[in-house]
Amino acid sequence: MHICVMGAGVIGVTTAYRLLQDGHQVSLIDARPQPGEGTSQGNGAQLSYSYVAPLADPSVWTKWAYYLFSKDSPLTIRPTADLGQYRWLLEFLRCCNAQRVRQTTIDLLQLAFYSRDQLTQWNAGLQLSFDHQRSGKLVMFTDAQALEAAAQQVQFQSQYGCQQEVLGAAECIRIEPALGYSQRDWVGGVYTPSEEAGDCPQFCRALVASMQAHPNFRFIGGARVTEVRREGRALRAVQAGGQWIAADRFVLALGAESVEFARLLDLHLPLYPLKGYSITVPLDDEASRTAAPQVSITDIARKIVYARLGQRLRVAGRIELVGQDRSIPPTAIEELKNGLRELFPGCALGEDATLSPWMGFRPATPSGVPIVGASPVENLHLNIGQGPLGWTLACGSAALVADQIAGRRCAIDDTAFQYRG
Numbered sequence: 001m002h003i004c005v006m007g008a009g010v011i012g013v014t015t016a017y018r019l020l021q022d023g024h025q026v027s028l029i030d031a032r033p034q035p036g037e038g039t040s041q042g043n044g045a046q047l048s049y050s051y052v053a054p055l056a057d058p059s060v061w062t063k064w065a066y067y068l069f070s071k072d073s074p075l076t077i078r079p080t081a082d083l084g085q086y087r088w089l090l091e092f093l094r095c096c097n098a099q100r101v102r103q104t105t106i107d108l109l110q111l112a113f114y115s116r117d118q119l120t121q122w123n124a125g126l127q128l129s130f131d132h133q134r135s136g137k138l139v140m141f142t143d144a145q146a147l148e149a150a151a152q153q154v155q156f157q158s159q160y161g162c163q164q165e166v167l168g169a170a171e172c173i174r175i176e177p178a179l180g181y182s183q184r185d186w187v188g189g190v191y192t193p194s195e196e197a198g199d200c201p202q203f204c205r206a207l208v209a210s211m212q213a214h215p216n217f218r219f220i221g222g223a224r225v226t227e228v229r230r231e232g233r234a235l236r237a238v239q240a241g242g243q244w245i246a247a248d249r250f251v252l253a254l255g256a257e258s259v260e261f262a263r264l265l266d267l268h269l270p271l272y273p274l275k276g277y278s279i280t281v282p283l284d285d286e287a288s289r290t291a292a293p294q295v296s297i298t299d300i301a302r303k304i305v306y307a308r309l310g311q312r313l314r315v316a317g318r319i320e321l322v323g324q325d326r327s328i329p330p331t332a333i334e335e336l337k338n339g340l341r342e343l344f345p346g347c348a349l350g351e352d353a354t355l356s357p358w359m360g361f362r363p364a365t366p367s368g369v370p371i372v373g374a375s376p377v378e379n380l381h382l383n384i385g386q387g388p389l390g391w392t393l394a395c396g397s398a399a400l401v402a403d404q405i406a407g408r409r410c411a412i413d414d415t416a417f418q419y420r421g
Contacts, residue, residue, distance in 0.1 A: 001024050001025070001247075001248040001249055001405075002024070002025040002026075002027070002246075002247045002248050002249075003019050003024045003025070003026050003027070003247055003248065003249045003250070003251060003405070004026075004027045004029065004238065004245055004247035004249070004250045004251070005019070005026060005027070005028045005029070005250075005251045005253060006029055006030075006225055006238065006240075006250065006251065006252055006253060006254050006261065007029075007030060007252070007253035007254040007255060007257075007258075008028050008029070008030035008032070008034075008035040008036065008037075008204065008208070008219065008221070009030075009035075009036060009038050009039055009040040009204065009253065009255055009390070010036065010040045010200050010203065010204055010390055010391055010394040011253040011255070011383050011384070011386060011390055011394050011397060011398070012028060012030070012251070012253035012254075012383070013028065013035050013036065013204045013207050013208055013394075014207070014394045014395050014397070014398035015251050015253055015383055015397070015398040015401050015402075016028040016208075016211065016217070017122070017207055017210075017211060017398065018395075018398040018399055018401070018402040019251075019401070019402055019405070020211055020214060020216060020217055021402070022402050022405075022406055023216075024216065024405075025216040025217075026211075026216060026217050026218075027218050027220060027245055027247065028208070028217070028218070028219045028220070029219075029220040029221075029223045029225070029238075029240050029241075029245065030219075030220075030221055030222075030223065031222070031223065031224035031225075031257075032221060032222070033221040033222045034205060034221060035201075035204040035205050035207075035208045035219065035221075036200060036201030036202075036203070036204030036205055037201070038255060038360065039255050039256070039360035039361055039362060039363070039390065040200045040201050040204055040360075040390070040391070041200075041201050041358060041360065042201075042278040042280070042314075042316070042356065042358030042359075042360060043200050043276075043278070043316065043360065043390065043391055044276075044278065044305040044307060044314060044316035044317075044388070044391075045197050045198065045199060045200060045296075045305075045307035045309055045314040045316070045391070046137065046195065046196075046197050046296050046298075046305055046307045046391075046392075047116070047119075047195065047196035047197060047198060047391060047392050048112075048137065048195060048296075048389065048392050049109075049112040049113060049115070049116045049194070049195060049196070049392060050109070050112070050137075050157065050162040050163075050164060050192045050194065050195060051137065051139060051190075051192065051195070051298070052105060052108035052109055052112050052389060052392070053101070053105060053153060054095070054101060054104045054105070054108070054367060054368030054369075055092075055274075055319065055364070055368060055387075055388075056092050056093075056095035056096045056100070056101065056104070056366060056367055056368055057096060057101055058096055058097060058098050058101065059149075060093070060096045061096060074302055074303035074304070074317060074318055074319060075303070075318075075319045075320070075321075076318070076319070076320040076321070076322065077089075077320075077321045077322075078320070078321070078322040078323075078325075080322070080323040082323055084259070084272065085272060085321060085323065087270075088270065088271075088272040088321075088366055089321070091270065091366035091367075092366040092367075094366070095366050095367040095368075100367065102156070103416075104367050104368055104369055105153075105156070105157065105160075106160055107369055107416040107417070108368065108369065108389065108393075109157065109160050109161070109162065110160070110412045110413070111370075111393050111396045111397065111400075111412065111417070112389070112392055112393060112396065113161060113396075114396035114399065114411060114412050115392060115393050115394065115395045115396025115397065115399075116196075116395075116396075117396075118395035118396055118398070118399050119395045122395065126206075126207070126210055128203060128206040128207060128210070129202065129206060130198045130199045130200075130202035130203035130206055131197075131198055131199045131202065131309040131310040131312075132196065132197070132198040132199075132203075133196065133197055133198070133308070134194065134195070134196045135195075135196075135197065135294050135295050135296065135308065136175070136191065136192060136193040136194070136195055136295045136296070137191070137192045137195035137295060137296040137297070137298065138172055138175065138176055138179075138189045138190070138191050138295055138296070138297050138298070139189055139190040139192075139297075139298040139300055140172065140179070140184070140186055140188075140189040140297060140298065140299055140300060141186065141187055141188055141189060141190075141300055141301070142184055142185055142186060142187060142301050143187065143301065144187045146300065146301075147166070147187050147188050147189075150166065150190050150300075151166045151190075154166055154190055162192070163192070163193070163194065164190055164191065164192045165190070165191045165192075166188065166189075166190055166191075167188055167189055167190075167191050168187075168188045169186040169187060169188050169189075171188075171191075172186065172188065172189040172191065173186075175191060175295060176293050176294065176295040176297065178290075178291055178292060178293040178294075178344055178346075179293065179297070179343070181291065181344065181345055181346060182342060182343040182344065182345075183342045183343075183345070184299070184342060184343065195296060197296050197307040197308060197309065198309070198391075199309050199310075200391045220240065220241060220245070222241055223240035223241025223242075223243070224240060224241065225238045225239065225240045225254075225261055226239050226240070227239040227264070228264045228265060229244070229246075230265070230377075233376075233377065233378045234377065234378050234379045235250050235265065235377050235379055235380050238250070248379065249379045249380075249381065249405060250379060250380045250381070251380075251381045251382075251383055251401060252375070252380060252381070252382050252383065252384060253383045253384065254384075255361065255363045255384070255390075256271065256272075256273035256324075256361035256362070256363040258271060258363060258382075258384045259271050265377055265380070267375065267376065267377070268421065269371070269382075269384065269385075270365050270366060270371075270385075271363045271364065271365060271384060271385055272321065272363075272364060272366075273323075273324065273361030273362065273363060273364075274319050274320070274321065274361065274362040274363075274364045274387060274388065275318070275319070275320040275321075275322055275325065275359060275360070275361055275362075276316060276317065276318050276319060276320070276359065276360055276361075276362060276388070277316065277317065277318050277328065277332045277333065277336060277357070277358065277359050278314060278315060278316035278317075278336070278357075278358045278359075278360075279314075279315050279316075279333060279336050279337065279340075279355040279356065279357055279358070280309075280312050280313070280314050280315075280355060280356045280358075281312065281313040281314075281315060281340065281347055281349065281355060282311070282312055282350070282354060283311045283312060283313060283347065284311075284348070285348070287346060287348075288346065288347050288348050289311065290346065291344055291345070291346025291347050292308060292313045292344055292346075292347050293306055293308060293313075293344065294308055295308075296308070297343065299339060299343065302317065302339055303317050303318065303319065304316070304317035304335075304336060304339040305317065306340075306343065306344070313340075313344075313347060315336045315337075315339065315340050316336070317335070317336055317339065318332060318335070319388075324361070326359065327359075328357050328358070328359045332359075333352060333355070333357045337349055337355075362386075362387045362388050362390065363384055363385055363386070363387065363390075364385060364387030364388070365385040365387070368387055368389075369385070369416055369417060370383075370384065370385040370386045370387070370389075370393060370397060370417055371383075371384050371385045371417060371418070371419050372384075372397050372400045372401060372404075372414065372417040373400075373401075373404055373414060373417055373418045373419055374404065374418075374419065375419050376419070376421075381401055381404065381405060382419055383397050383398070383401050396412075397417075399411065400412075400414050400417065
């Protein structure tokens with residue numbers, strides 16, 4: 001078949017690759033000139049297969065005042081005129097219960113492990129260059145009660161294949177000596193030795209480059225979808241970049257912009273953009289390289305992540321529900337810089353321009369479970385809602401879409417990821 005994949009972030013690019021492997025003719029379109037230039041461009045870079053706990057958690061009920069009113073809260077909610085924000089928040093709160101969180105964690109773990117296996121298989125043959133490394137991950141805590149809750153989560157996840165350790169502060173510093181210079185009063189951390197990191201936009205561009213030589217593939221950049229052509233319950237063509245693109249099947253992978261596209265088809269998608277920020281710190285000298293961590297680090301209290309990408313360090317954080325505000329406030333970047341100064345003071349910070357300040361919208365469902373499967377439009381498939389785990393879940397989500405389109409039995413149970421209106 002001819003399949004049009006809309007969206008060339010990591011979700012769309014991996015979907016296009018998997019469909020091309022199945023022998024389809026694939027058109028990959030995106031509003032931006034190059035693949036991976038949207039939310040994939042400056043994400044946290046961690047491939048966090050074992051740490052998939054959703055944002056919707058029972059602790060939200062006790063921390064609500066802190067999130068709303070504290071100046072140092074890593075989560076910001078700014079009311080907008082969009083009723084979708086309130087519908088999403090209401091459903092999000094409904095998901096903040098222990099039973100739902102347990103099931104969400106199980107669902108996300110199976111998709112994450114499947115995604116990890118897919119990436120390993122693909123890269124064994126492709127040998128893509130994207131600063132990929134399996135250096136492990138430490139989630140660090142300053143609060144003993146929070147660490148105890150994390151220990152219970154580790155015990156729960158061990159039933160589903162996770163191999164993690166709860167360690168004291170000294171053991172964490174032994175694993176990542178760069179933490180020994182931090183100005184935080186650590187009580188301990190959760191160590192997952194199998195976790196990975198990689199440069200997501202580099203991966204996207206390298207994967208598209210590998211497909212460009214295939215006669216059944218074309219990438220159309222700088223082509224925003226503006227109109228659709230329907231016939232009965234089916235989608236026949238989309239207008240993008242001034243041209244009509246007809247196809248047998250379509251896959252929606254436009255991230256947070258999927259909501260706007262869905263309105264053209266009278267579809268409601270339960271997505272909301274979770275805004276986040278990052279900086280990328282060049283490690284230009286031996287002192288900076290020594291002072292930066294090799295192991296991926298998550299400062300759980302600050303909700304800031306640190307991931308080594310060769311001779312760079314990605315620092316990313318914050319969760320903001322502020323609509324489609326694309327500004328990058330200096331305070332958000334300063335927060336990331338202060339976090340770096342606290343944890344890894346030996347890393348030199350230059351001018352802001354050298355840090356490539358970035359913002360992006362993580363397209364999240366209220367529960368945190370993505371939507372991967374058929375839609376009410378009979379030939380439109382959805383691959384959306386991976387939220388902060390887009391890079392982690394991309395390859396597995398792509399494989400699910402390919403299996404569904406081919407009518408094959410999926411390698412994992414895909415029931416949890418179906419569209420429910």
